[in-house]
Amino acid sequence: MKNLEVLPLISGVCCILGGLGVVLHTNPINKIIMLALLEIGMIGLIVSSYYLDIAIISSICEPICTIILLLGYMKYLTTIKKKKKFGRDLPVLSK
């Protein structure tokens, strides 16, 4: 660990904690936040290897990925809720 700079070190911590966080959290939004943390770590590592073009591309793709996940989550949640509501209604009707 002699010749490591601050950026790769922080990025590594971000990666590990982000990875653990994505797995351990159960709420999708927490997971997405942790995923953002993970991607921050990845971008930091890419920058610390001096590949700046890839860093730019991945930092552009990161919000795209996040937004897709968020939209999907919201839609998924509303669908599930609708299903549960109907599910609760049905026994009442059958009485």
Place this chain on the structure above:
Amino acid sequence: MISSIIGQLFGIVPFGDIVFGFSEFSIIGFVVALIFTIVVYLTKPEKQLEAQKFRVEDKLEVVSLEELKIRRMMAIVCGIATAGAMLTYDLFDYALFLTLVGIANIGIVSAVKKDWVLNASYQYGLIAMIATLPLFGSAGMILAKTGTLSLFELPKIPTSLLFEKIIFAAGMAGETGIAPFYASKAEMFRAPGSPYILMIHLSSLLLIVRTVEILLTI
């Protein structure tokens, strides 16, 4: 060495590192695949007379025109891919041909709008996705071990490739659907539209033979 398996080698067509070879074996396979492709192109699908539940009269099942078009196109792609797979003498290229055939097979049946056909097609697609791991993985491992992918060079290298060969065979088994993994593929064959379905069968069987040849060669 190599001629004791495939017979005489008549000539090669080099595309850079990937070389297409014409041996006794591959010419026969190539011609057969092409002939079948032409026949499939010319053939109109058969109609099926099916009994119905709770009804007296039978129903004539006809493949509709747009379904026919897409399926015919997929069958032709499948045939051309099979013909190409017969000729190629590069391991990774062959694996890609296998995947192309696999995906064209999914395309041939997925146009049928029936629950059980789609189910079988989905399961087959899943197998095809899983099978890319052993196929490409073994190609990569062979590259790592020997430093080449060409089927003309591989027999000259005296390295034992037993494990890689087994993985490659397993990948092929999944992609082409031999027993005991045949079930999902066999269910697909019950769909109407015989000429296109025939193409699935033809491609998988020819590819099995070709794989045996490759595995014996390297």
Place this chain on the structure above:
Amino acid sequence: MDLVQYILYLGYALLIIGTLGAILGPKVEDPLIRFLNVEVPSIGVALIFLTYDEDLALMTFIAVNAILSLILIRALILKEKYESE
């Protein structure tokens, strides 16, 4: 330990953590949660590409990963939708 191995071991760690998480993690019976866990190994793969200097592959992988997640999320939503109908 220089940067290469550092990144490589991070990649290994993420691959293993992510795979285990995708298989055994908490509440993975929910497809969305499982899908989010699957993103972790893919980042691990990206790090391994970075180690081996396979930069074009890395760039493609990052771009393709966004498309992949779009496709999978779409499948997930539509499946839920059709099942609830």
Place this chain on the structure above:
Amino acid sequence: MDILEIVIGAVALLMTLRIFLERSRARKLLYLCCLSFCISALIALYVKSPMGGITAIVYFITSTLSSNAIAYTIEQTKHIE
């Protein structure tokens, strides 16, 4: 390794830990924002070239966007769960 980097690094480390340990979702987001500021500063410091600056700017903008989207979703889904 100069003192500036170490300070920013310490802040970033702290933020990372707090993101991981924090229970409240809104605060997590806050710390995430802070962390991304830190990281963009570190990027600019690490790459000693104008290109590093450009990268840091791009990264800064995009991380703001994703935080914005997450904040919106948190607010929308708060009462459903």
Place this chain on the structure above:
Amino acid sequence: MDSSIINVVNLTIHAFLVGSLLLGLHRKIIARIQGRPGPPIIQYLLHTIKFYVKEITFPITAGNPLYIFVALLDVSVWLTALIIAIDLKSSLLIIIGIYVLQKIVEHGCGLSSGSPYGKIGGVRSVFSAAAEVPLFAVVAAIYLTTHSVLISDILNYQSIHGSLLFKMPICAFAFFILLVSKAPNSPFGIVKGKDIVSGYMTEHYGLLASIIYIAEAIAYFALLWIFIAVFIGPWVVSHPLITLAVMVGLTVILAFVNGLTPLLAPHHSVMLQMTIAGLVLCDVLYRLIMGG
């Protein structure tokens, strides 16, 4: 054997006649086992001739020209097999390819007619192809032993080292199972089981049926020849009369096997054959590991 055209024609006629007679004999023996007098042994030939002079009918549901093409393909496939195996003594792999084409013919025959029985026959031929093609793992074992898959090389090897039947009994058994599944009334004959009328060729009638019959006679001859050549040895195939005698013997054995066993259910047939193929694979692995 030099491969002049006259010789090839001669061989074809020989194969057709001998194959037909052997199939007739097969039928007669099974009838005797079941306690019936059975038809004369030229019955198969008579069938062929009878169908040959009848007119062709096309079902309204059939998909042409595949419907006609498969029948023609069947005979051409086995003629190719005959020439490649017996005349040129070329690669066994090509023979597998040809066997595979035969499976495709069965499948196409069944599906192109549009008849439900034919369709089931075709689908079952897919099942059986999935099981029978792995049996060709035998070729790998042979390759590991003789270091060649050309039939001429295998014959040379046997003339020096003796017959392969005793060196690789498992492989010989697997190939024998292949023969059993190709013979009529076999336990593995799910393709032409009596529960689906006559399987894939239910709708093929007249000239087309006779062409398929001819092809099957040639196929029977060719497969028997390959078994004899590969496993028993060059001295048998050196003289046509001895070959004929051994073929008659094999036919008797096959008839007894087929006459005394029940037809298996489709999936069971597939899996049983797969189990045998698995045995062969184990044998191949053993040879690989022992051989280096």
Place this chain on the structure above:
Amino acid sequence: MKKLGKIWNYLSKPEVVPRIFSIFIALIFVFGLLMPHYLNPDQLYPKPVPHSQTLKTPLAPYDRGGVPLKVPAKLKSQYPQYEPDLGMITAYLTPVANWIKDKTYYFGTTIVSTPGGILDEILYYTRGMDTVLESSILLISFIIFSWMFFNKD
């Protein structure tokens, strides 16, 4: 025997097949864990040591030598006799790439990815058939996707 028959029947359901197949592959792969893996040093198209070109050349990490349009890069290919222009594509840079190259050290990937560079050499020239296949695979899957999307009913 009856049990065996039941197992055989179970195996023939399409839903079961992917699962059986994956378990089968997993069992085979276990041997891969136990095997020693080694890399043959005699590889085609070798790469320099990872991260060794950073900040030394503007084309990092894809600098394989050669002067654009004049001297081909030195590559180790499978069949050099079939490739008369081997190495020229690696050494070629488009005007855009040349322009970027003079400005900065950090955009190697972009420079190499514009037509020219080692990967284009491999993907288009020496192993072009692979690329034909991969793009046709994409084409086919896209056709399947769009057809099914349009004809859902």
Place this chain on the structure above:
Amino acid sequence: MENIIYSLYHPTMIIGFSVGILSLLAIGFQKDDLHALILADVVECAMLVIIAGVGTDLAEALILPGLVVSLAELLAVSEVLITRKHIQSKNHDSKKFKLFEEFKLPLHTGELKYDIEMEVLKTSPKFFAIILIVYGAILSGFTGGAVIATGLLFYALSQRVLGLNISDDVKTLWEGMAGLSGVAWAFWIFGFLGFFLFPKYWLVCLLMSGLGLVIKVGSKLGLVGYIGEVK
């Protein structure tokens, strides 16, 4: 300096194999279809790791087809799954969806708290799409195609989520580009063959194939987003 990839090959293989084994076993004990599809994605990761371990330029050239194959198969197989679920579902509503309209949120039904759209979707997509398209055009090849496709898809998604129609200018442009896609394919093939038929003009061939592939892949993948708008 001894190249590090030789000593790292064994651990990389081990990791690749263990990821493969774990995910395959997980598929093996999985009953649900969708879960199996998601886990198949992990299997693809294992494949990429195993190929990447070789660590040469050739290995990198093999990774790209591997990526494409996994993307393509996922695209086709997921659509098969969706169609199957659609057929299984009881009431076929005859109303046809446009693509990505399933992401549109029900903002006025009371399930969500506020009936406002996501702010980011209004401002960023055009910007992102332009950057990605321009950059992808510079990159060319399959990489550029994927980058372009990401931008286009994001733009289409945002427009659909907001319930907007894509403006006519873009549509016309897009129609032209989709038509160009076939031409680009032909370009690519001719470029590839040209290398071997006319080795003198390799430079033209190179540009032809690189640009052909970028247009082809970008438009094909991006076209996913505009399906239904463009005939």
Place this chain on the structure above:
Amino acid sequence: MDLFNLNLAIVLFIIGNFVGLEYSYRRYTTPYTEKKIDKIALILSVVGGLLINTPLYVVGCFLIGFPLGMRPGYGRIEFVVGGIIALLTYLLLNSY
């Protein structure tokens, strides 16, 4: 004996079968018989069994095919006798 001659013999054998079938269908009407020997068939069979080991083996094949080809239930004993004679002759000729 080359393949062509063998073919000739087989063709004649088949013709013999066919003639036998035709003959027996014209001669007998009952489907099955027991312990009844057709004299013509027996004679032909014995002659065929003798001839089959001579250069006239082609004719021998024709003749021995005659009883074998008779309709179901006929010609068994005749064929067996002919076959045994043929075998005995063969052994006799090749024993020294």
